[in-house]
Structure formats: structure tokens, C-alpha cells
Amino acid sequence: MADSRRKVGLMGGTFDPVHTGHLVLAEDVRDAFGLDEVLFIPAAQPPHKGGVATVPPEHRYVMTELATASNPFFRVSRIELDRKGPSYSWLTVTELQEKYGASTDFYFITGSDAINLLDTWHRAEELLARCHFIVSVREGVPLDEARLAKSFGALAKEHIHRLMTPALEISSTDIRERIRRGASIRYIVPDAVADYISKEGLYLEHEL
Ligand code: ATP
Numbered sequence: 085m086a087d088s089r090r091k092v093g094l095m096g097g098t099f100d101p102v103h104t105g106h107l108v109l110a111e112d113v114r115d116a117f118g119l120d121e122v123l124f125i126p127a128a129q130p131p132h133k134g135g136v137a138t139v140p141p142e143h144r145y146v147m148t149e150l151a152t153a154s155n156p157f158f159r160v161s162r163i164e165l166d167r168k169g170p171s172y173s174w175l176t177v178t179e180l181q182e183k184y185g186a187s188t189d190f191y192f193i194t195g196s197d198a199i200n201l202l203d204t205w206h207r208a209e210e211l212l213a214r215c216h217f218i219v220s221v222r223e224g225v226p227l228d229e230a231r232l233a234k235s236f237g238a239l240a241k242e243h244i245h246r247l248m249t250p251a252l253e254i255s256s257t258d259i260r261e262r263i264r265r266g267a268s269i270r271y272i273v274p275d276a277v278a279d280y281i282s283k284e285g286l287y288l289e290h291e292l
């Protein structure tokens with residue numbers, strides 16, 4: 085029998101800048117879990133980074149649009165950019181559930197570095213109860229199952245799913261550092277993103 089529930093992946097991040105690691109992760113999860121779409125959600129004020137992204141939201145938004153344009157399953161959401169106040173995932177999922185209705189299931193996509201800190205997120209338990217988490221285990225950062233079980237009990241087992249994804253040791257931090265020292269970022273970000281960064285002169289003189 086066909087599954088009539090809609091499955092939507094949520095790929096949150098600072099995307100400062102968006103890179104191939106983000107795109108491969110989102111596509112692998114989409115494929116493995118049969119998602120109908122993946123929403124990339126650039127954070128306005130990342131609560132876990134002391135409220136600072138290095139380039140303004142509009143640049144991060146445009147780069148995310150450029151990076152995802154060729155994939156018909158990918159869309160970029162402005163939900164956190166257009167909101168006043170912090171980019172709490174709990175609030176984002178709550179608003180999206182209202183918008184999409186009860187027949188949609190949400191799959192929140194993260195790396196293991198992010199999920200291990202879930203107990204520090206705003207209204208984490210309620211968030212975990214509202215959606216599934218698909219976790220890509222990043223090199224050197226194993227999933228901290230003991231910490232997750234201690235904080236969330238059975239809910240952690242039921243709602244947190246692990247996916248082995250190719251080890252692409254790419255990070256926005258490394259990309260920003262490369263740009264500052266004049267090294268190539270070709271193939272680490274899509275060509276359109278590399279062109280935009282160079283045209284706009286981004287990351288040349290910002291803090292890492
Ligand atoms: P920064 O270096 O600035 O922290 P980042 O590369 O970690 O940037 P974020 O925007 O912080 O990128 O990440 C958004 C999400 O993508 C997080 O859940 C993170 O774990 C995941 N992610 C980032 N890079 C990779 C990668 N290379 N492989 C798998 N997941 C990744």
C-alpha cells in the first residue's frame with residue numbers, strides 16, 4: 085500500500101558558506117529515507133555559535149539557493165531569516181508543522197557533532213517528540229548514545245536514526261580559512277557558490 089504521508093527533510097545550518105558536505109548529506113538522507121523534499125534552512129542567529137555568523141544572512145541565503153538549484157527535491161526556506169529573534173529549531177519545526185499539517189512527517193538532518201549537544205537545545209525533548217532526527221556520523225565525532233539516552237530515554241532510540249554517509253571532511257570553517265589564505269575552494273563548494281564568493285569578495289577579511 086502506498087504511503088500517503090508526506091516526508092520532509094529539514095537541513096538546518098549556518099551555511100557560512102554552504103558546501104558539498106551539506107549537499108551530499110541531504111541527498112543521501114533523501115534517497116535512503118524516501119523523502120519528498122528537503123528544505124535547507126539558513127539560520128539567522130545561530131544559537132550555538134554565540135549569535136554570530138561571519139557573513140550577513142542574505143549572502144548565506146543566496147549561496148544556498150545557488151547550491152541547491154539543480155536538485156528538484158531541494159528547496160531553501162526563509163523561515164528563520166524572516167523571523168525576529170533566535171533561530172530555535174523547536175520554533176521552526178512547530179511553525180512548519182502548522183504550515184504543512186498533520187499528514188507530514190519531518191526528518192531533521194544533522195551531523196553527529198550537532199546532535200550530541202541536543203540536550204542544550206531550546207525545548208529539546210519536545211522537539212525530539214515532534215520529529216525524527218537523521219544523524220550522519222562525522223569523522224572523529226561518534227554519536228554520544230549514552231548522553232542522548234540519559235537525557236531523552238526511549239525517545240532517543242525511537243526518534244534518532246543513524247545514517248552512514250561518505251566521510252567528506254569538509255567544513256565551512258576550513259573553507260573560510262582557505263579563502264583567507266588564498267587557497268582554492270574549487271569542488272569543495274559548487275562552482276556557482278565559488279563564483280559568488282569571489283564576485284562579492286566574501287570571507288576575505290572576516291573573523292574565522
Ligand atoms: P562551521 O565549520 O562553521 O561550523 P559546518 O561545516 O559545520 O560549519 P554548519 O552550517 O555548521 O556547517 O552545518 C550544518 C549541518 O551540517 C550540521 O548538522 C553539521 O553537522 C552538518 N555538516 C556540516 N558539514 C558536514 C559534512 N562534511 N558531513 C556531514 N555533515 C556535515
Ligand code: MG
Nearest residue numbers: 197198255256
Ligand atoms: Mg558546524
